Amino acid sequence: MSQTTQFSIGSEVACSDGACGDLRRVVVDPIAKALTHLVVEPRQAGAARLVPIELVESSANGVALRCTTAEFEALPDAEETQFLPGTDDEWGYGPQDTFVLPFYSMGGTTGGPLGPLGPIGPVGVSAGPQTVTVDRVPAGEVEVRRGQRVHATDGAIGRVRGLVVDARDHRVTHVLLDEGHLWGQKRVAIPSGAVTSVADGVRLNLSKDDVRDLPAVDLDQDNA
Numbered sequence: 599m600s601q602t603t604q605f606s607i608g609s610e611v612a613c614s615d616g617a618c619g620d621l622r623r624v625v626v627d628p629i630a631k632a633l634t635h636l637v638v639e640p641r642q643a644g645a646a647r648l649v650p651i652e653l654v655e656s657s658a659n660g661v662a663l664r665c666t667t668a669e670f671e672a673l674p675d676a677e678e679t680q681f682l683p684g685t686d687d688e689w690g691y692g693p694q695d696t697f698v699l700p701f702y703s704m705g706g707t708t709g710g711p712l713g714p715l716g717p718i719g720p721v722g723v724s725a726g727p728q729t730v731t732v733d734r735v736p737a738g739e740v741e742v743r744r745g746q747r748v749h750a751t752d753g754a755i756g757r758v759r760g761l762v763v764d765a766r767d768h769r770v771t772h773v774l775l776d777e778g779h780l781w782g783q784k785r786v787a788i789p790s791g792a793v794t795s796v797a798d799g800v801r802l803n804l805s806k807d808d809v810r811d812l813p814a815v816d817l818d819q820d821n822a
Contacts, residue, residue: 602771605621608622619670623743626739626740628740631770631793746800748802761773762787775788788800788804
């Protein structure tokens with residue numbers, strides 16, 4: 599493994615016995631500024647998986663995993679479904695504890711009107727439990743997606759293409775701006791020391807002019 603590895607979001611991911619999907623987003627420890635997980639979505643039917651960085655190695659053609667396809671499919675789902683409203687510990691129960699949570703209208707028992715979560719049935723109950731699917735991110739960590747805004751101190755400057763990671767300790771060394779930004783067909787590598795936050799887009803302590811002066815990465819040098 600080289601000293602640094604580029605993780606371009608959208609690149610192919612392969613298991614030891616064949617291709618298993620595409621890299622959809624990454625998960626970062628914002629304190630350590632280290633990559634902790636990849637989210638890989640199968641190309642065939644199936645749920646996206648949360649892959650720990652310990653299973654990841656570099657590859658000239660994409661991202662390679664140190665596991666078989668069957669082992670990949672046994673990894674935790676990268677998304678979870680929660681019931682609404684009140685199932686996120688609001689009443690002392692988490693989504694895993696909830697079987698059915700109907701919404702009860704305060705407006706009587708006749709059918710017809712719309713409730714806050716959908717049509718209300720004849721006894722003032724919604725047609726079924728309401729759910730929302732959310733990304734599963736380990737506590738204290740944040741996810742980074744391709745296309746997230748990158749903000750300089752004086753305004754937005756582009757969108758995230760991927761990350762450059764130190765292969766020895768998985769620390770993020772640079773954030774890559776997507777191609778097609780205002781500097782043409784070059785990818786700008788922003789040092790992680792200039793990143794102040796990744797919780798709501800990527801925010802920098804650099805101005806647009808500061809970013810313009812940074813060295814660029816040629817697109818044909820891209821690797822996983």
